[in-house]
Amino acid sequence: AAYVNVPVYRAFHEWMGRSDVLGEHWERWDAGDRAASLDAMPDTVVDDLLVHGSPDECRTHIDRYVAAGITTPVLSIVPLAGVDVDDAIRDLAPGRNR
Incomplete structure (x- = not known):
């Protein structure tokens, strides 16, 4: 989850149109609440980015x-x-x- 907060990757995800789904995550991350930001990471984003299971x-x-x-x-x-x-x-x- 930390990678989507690195400025270049954040800009990439904004460019990809993920601002709506990642907005709450970014707000909590920017406020310094790492635990809450992880809770706000949508499963759909994880599914889009990773092969897992x-x-x-x-x-x-x-x-x-x-x-x-x-x-x-x-x-x-x-x-x-x-x-x-x-x-x-x-x-x-x-x-x-x-």
């Missing part, structure tokens, strides 16, 4: 990019508690049995 859900999302013409999806695995990055890479590999 179970391995099956992530592969389905990535498959939509490929179906739309992306020939080389590039992934950046975010290490979260309880998630082994090596396992995540294997789980998301092309041709992985579902």
